[in-house]
Amino acid sequence: MTLEKECLSKGIPERAIVIGASLGGLLAARVLFEHFREVFVLERDELPETIAQRRGVPQGRHTHGLLASGGRALEALFPNLSKELIEAGAVRGDIANRSRRFFEGGLLARFVSGLDGILMSRPLLEASVRQRVKAISNVQLCDRIRVLSLAASSDRARITGVRTEDGEWPATLIVDATGRGSQSPKLLAELGYPVPLEERIEIGLSYTTRLFRRRSEQLGGDLMAVIPATPSGKRGGVILAQEDDRWTVTLWSYFGNGPDTDLADFRAFARSLPASHIYDAIQDADPIGEAIASRFPASVRRRYERLKAFPSGLIVFGDAISSFNPLHGQGMSVAAQEALALQREIRGGLDGLATRFFRSAAKIIDTPWRITASADLRIPETVGPRTTSVRLMNWYMSRLHRAGHRDAAIALAFHKVVNLIAPAPSLLAPGIIFRVVKGNLLPRSDGVSRSALREA
Numbered sequence: 001m002t003l004e005k006e007c008l009s010k011g012i013p014e015r016a017i018v019i020g021a022s023l024g025g026l027l028a029a030r031v032l033f034e035h036f037r038e039v040f041v042l043e044r045d046e047l048p049e050t051i052a053q054r055r056g057v058p059q060g061r062h063t064h065g066l067l068a069s070g071g072r073a074l075e076a077l078f079p080n081l082s083k084e085l086i087e088a089g090a091v092r093g094d095i096a097n098r099s100r101r102f103f104e105g106g107l108l109a110r111f112v113s114g115l116d117g118i119l120m121s122r123p124l125l126e127a128s129v130r131q132r133v134k135a136i137s138n139v140q141l142c143d144r145i146r147v148l149s150l151a152a153s154s155d156r157a158r159i160t161g162v163r164t165e166d167g168e169w170p171a172t173l174i175v176d177a178t179g180r181g182s183q184s185p186k187l188l189a190e191l192g193y194p195v196p197l198e199e200r201i202e203i204g205l206s207y208t209t210r211l212f213r214r215r216s217e218q219l220g221g222d223l224m225a226v227i228p229a230t231p232s233g234k235r236g237g238v239i240l241a242q243e244d245d246r247w248t249v250t251l252w253s254y255f256g257n258g259p260d261t262d263l264a265d266f267r268a269f270a271r272s273l274p275a276s277h278i279y280d281a282i283q284d285a286d287p288i289g290e291a292i293a294s295r296f297p298a299s300v301r302r303r304y305e306r307l308k309a310f311p312s313g314l315i316v317f318g319d320a321i322s323s324f325n326p327l328h329g330q331g332m333s334v335a336a337q338e339a340l341a342l343q344r345e346i347r348g349g350l351d352g353l354a355t356r357f358f359r360s361a362a363k364i365i366d367t368p369w370r371i372t373a374s375a376d377l378r379i380p381e382t383v384g385p386r387t388t389s390v391r392l393m394n395w396y397m398s399r400l401h402r403a404g405h406r407d408a409a410i411a412l413a414f415h416k417v418v419n420l421i422a423p424a425p426s427l428l429a430p431g432i433i434f435r436v437v438k439g440n441l442l443p444r445s446d447g448v449s450r451s452a453l454r455e456a
């Protein structure tokens with residue numbers, strides 16, 4: 001019997017169905033297994049047995065960073081996962097001491113923060129999580145099954161299952177974890193429900209990723225460097241260590257062309273960035289495989305939490321709710337935090353679950369969305385609501401970054417916010433404001449001119 005038929009033959013109630021077996025879907029299944037007799041995860045791709053790329057997650061070929069908040073949430077859901085990842089080759093390092101973050105003409109202060117990050121490829125992380133979920137006895141991963149539509153009760157008040165080419169799969173709860181291209185808004189409209197307001201920040205991003213062989217002396221022994229785009233240059237890049245002694249390097253441009261996939265052009269692009277850290281590391285590094293180039297037009301946030309009417313039996317999850325500019329590395333960590341939110345909210349029962357979950361998810365999304373939107377709106381061509389508070393925050397952040405070149409307390413506060421382990425307003429705590437003011441009054445000793453800073 002094929003896997004699909006085996007799954008279909010089990011037409012029993014108290015079933016949850018998760019659509020999509022990427023990170024979001026796997027994390028949702030991890031939570032739901034405690035509340036349903038069985039959980040089916042339906043995935044259109046063939047799921048690899050090994051650590052491998054797959055078609056349905058094309059972003060897997062690009063650099064993926066896991067924020068400290070995401071690491072903590074994953075560890076809460078899968079105890080000892082970090083240990084397992086490190087045994088499989090993932091690289092652990094202090095996020096303030098072994099990373100280089102270039103802002104406003106200099107690097108943020110480096111010091112031992114005690115906050116560790118884990119660096120690895122996206123396929124390694126997904127395969128490890130998939131193995132954990134696969135081992136749960138009442139979760140069934142059903143691959144090569146594409147969900148075509150949702151089935152609803154005759155009064156359309158409840159979603160009762162999903163339809164695939166093989167027929168209808170009844171379920172008590174459906175989780176849409178199909179990513180950015182989620183069809184839920186369209187399907188809701190067909191059922192006569194209002195569709196969520198969609199917020200967009202148009203960033204016209206082009207990016208190219210290449211892998212290189214990593215030697216321990218490169219990047220001065222550090223594990224990562226991030227060089228954000230400046231408003232005038234619009235080009236940036238990131239380099240991260242990975243398993244198997246590799247670097248993954250992604251270079252990008254807002255509203256322009258990213259680097260060609262050609263190696264010489266890729267290196268020349270790295271050389272054109274506002275700082276030389278990435279170029280220095282890859283100028284004579286051996287490339288591995290071919291480069292991959294992609295485009296990302298806009299960050300998108302769907303405001304499900306504001307809907308006045310929503311059918312029971314359905315929730316939307318992960319990138320299907322919010323898909324952020326990938327350069328900020330937030331999506332997987334937000335999905336992991338949403339899984340913890342789902343775990344809390346489902347304890348209150350299935351009645352009103354969607355409303356409670358969407359409210360909790362919105363609170364999780366607020367901070368990363370604000371970080372992404374504000375940073376991207378520094379680029380003049382970015383299209384999005386450039387409110388007075390965004391302008392003020394960006395003005396303040398540039399001062400904070402300058403003061404953070406020498407002040408470890410400021411750098412630590414910043415790392416905590418971008419790693420989503422502290423709320424954004426913590427950067428406005430009186431102690432931090434005082435340090436920012438003080439740091440900007442002191443004369444600079446690093447030879448960076450004021451005009452260069454204004455340009456940045």
Ligand SMILES: Cc1cc2nc3c(=O)[nH]c(=O)nc-3n(C[C@H](O)[C@H](O)[C@H](O)COP(=O)(O)OP(=O)(O)OC[C@H]3O[C@@H](n4cnc5c(N)ncnc54)[C@H](O)[C@@H]3O)c2cc1C
Nearest residue numbers: 020022024044056059064065147179318319326329331332
């Ligand atoms: C270029 C890029 C770089 C990124 N870098 C980072 C990073 O550094 N750090 C980070 O945290 N996040 C990053 N992200 C975001 C991250 O990839 C996602 O947040 C993460 O994968 C969780 O998304 P998801 O599971 O909700 O959706 P997705 O990963 O998009 O997965 C959707 C799944 O649903 C399946 N599917 C779709 N439709 C159907 C259907 N009809 N029937 C059955 N199955 C279906 C797909 O095959 C796929 O497996 C990046 C994203 C991009 C685009």
